[in-house]
């Protein structure tokens with residue numbers, strides 16, 4: 001076993017004894033692919049001297065170029081304030097409004113450009129093309145409703161539990177216009193998961209939709225709002241109003257009853273706000289734009305708080321220079337707006353640049369694997385952005401489908417998980433028809449925008465590698481002892497970023513201690529220091545840097561599993577299983593999966609005297625779906641007679657992970673109960 005494959009290297013002090021990085025599948029270093037000359041000829045960034053301009057000795061002043069892409073009511077006085085390290089403050093003293101930057105400022109030149117193409121999942125339904133002018137009108141009317149009918153004001157939090165419809169960006173932008181902090185919860189999350197986020201963010205208003213399409217079915221969504229309100233109430237938090245958009249305006253599509261005095265049909269109430277205009281609030285750059293909850297190392301999801309000025313500057317710059325978006329481009333990011341990718345690269349980045357952004361309601365492979373290419377052909381999409389999971393599924397279900405359509409992409413993105421070189425090549429050759437440049441972008445919910453990627457017109461592409469750091473980002477890989485691995489060593493370690501950047505989240509909502517502990521404590525050189533150099537940011541991923549400077553990401557080093565590009569906490573799934581009265585112990589491990597990258601296997605042991613039974617398995621599965629959502633449903637639930645344990649009673653997840661991944665669990669003779677390993681292996685077979 002080579003050094004970089006050695007599990008011991010990734011072992012993380014604060015976390016699990018098994019991690020994604022430990023079961024990472026490695027591939028060879030690949031040959032380079034050159035960016036197409038046609039792409040280079042039109043690209044926004046072609047001058048490689050940018051890396052000189054953005055060298056660490058010029059930090060933080062180079063980030064002025066990011067801020068200068070935005071309109072400011074008041075220009076900032078200080079680019080970066082580090083006085084309360086590591087709570088960085090960007091563009092201090094500046095005032096702006098995110099909605100103005102994404103909508104109003106385009107009206108003079110691009111009023112009639114399409115801002116949002118909404119593509120319903122049913123193919124017979126008409127695609128909606130919403131111009132910037134229309135977006136301006138709809139955002140203003142909804143902002144007036146939020147302000148005058150709901151009494152919302154700057155700094156209030158509002159939870160959104162909305163599907164992929166045009167009303168979602170409209171709602172986000174209306175909040176931003178008022179300075180209201182939105183917290184969008186992925187629509188696939190359960191009502192309970194939504195309720196947890198409602199109470200943590202103390203949202204008095206919950207905004208949802210009655211129903212939406214998924215894989216050909218109109219799903220009832222409103223029922224989840226009822227559960228969310230009930231669950232939040234158990235935490236002692238009251239929701240005053242539930243605002244319900246109608247999937248079909250004028251028609252209520254949910255069997256769930258409306259609650260008198262609490263539930264409001266948005267499409268009815270909007271009539272009272274027709275033609276109203278709301279002046280965008282002049283917000284301080286460091287005020288919060290939104291919360292995005294994500295999984296971490298404990299059972300409770302954490303609300304990542306993103307700023308207005310720093311975040312918007314960061315996503316605008318990276319959209320312009322890494323996504324290469326021009327105002328005339330038709331850009332389609334197939335992620336869900338309920339995740340950070342959608343916030344940054346469906347809504348805020350592309351709209352800040354005045355481009356057209358596609359919002360697709362449904363499943364990429366519905367009704368067949370030709371759907372994305374039909375949409376791209378019809379709308380003239382020229383920039384396409386998706387995840388390895390989607391690419392693998394489209395390749396499996398329709399390997400030749402892209403050749404049947406006349407779409408032409410100039411640029412394609414892969415994000416969220418490592419992509420196998422073979423899958424990358426299909427994306428390049430078949431989806432991109434060898435005409436498109438590809439960027440493999442590595443980043444996280446906490447980061448706001450890309451950290452590592454090739455600059456598309458400057459660097460060669462290398463399948464399976466995310467590329468070097470983008471301009472302004474200066475990574476370092478540490479070993480477990482805190483020693484820096486030499487640059488380009490090809491050795492695995494824990495990737496960190498040396499410098500702050502404007503897109504980095506500001507804190508964990510209501511939990512600043514955890515923010516410091518989880519992201520900065522490990523490699524902090526001096527906890528009293530106000531010098532950013534002492535506070536490397538710990539990403540929580542294992543990585544290697546090759547001699548050419550390109551990074552390959554190996555996966556999480558902590559208790560997080562990246563399932564189909566969605567981040568799940570093993571502790572969250574275990575906590576859900578432990579709610580079932582029969583269960584006494586639960587352990588979740590990541591398992592390599594050919595389509596989804598990783599999937600969770602859940603091992604449980606039962607109360608003394610109880611036997612494994614399908615009924616119990618079903619109860620556990622239902623508990624996970626209720627607590628988190630169907631995306632967290634375990635791949636397998638394995639009821640074991642006993643967990644493999646150390647003599648001190650600690651569950652050896654490493655052994656379980658080896659069994660699930662059909663790997664050698666190594667020496668188990670030091671376990672308290674080595675005999676259980678074979679019994680478990682038989683169960684998994």
Ligand code: PRX
Nearest residue numbers: 415416417418441442443444445553556567
């Ligand atoms: O493990 C890394 C993986 O996804 C994690 C972040 O997940 P999330 O916060 O949900 O954000 C997803 C959208 C950026 C990371 O810690 N990851 C993300 N991008 C890549 C990746 N792994 C390999 N290659 C990537 N390009």
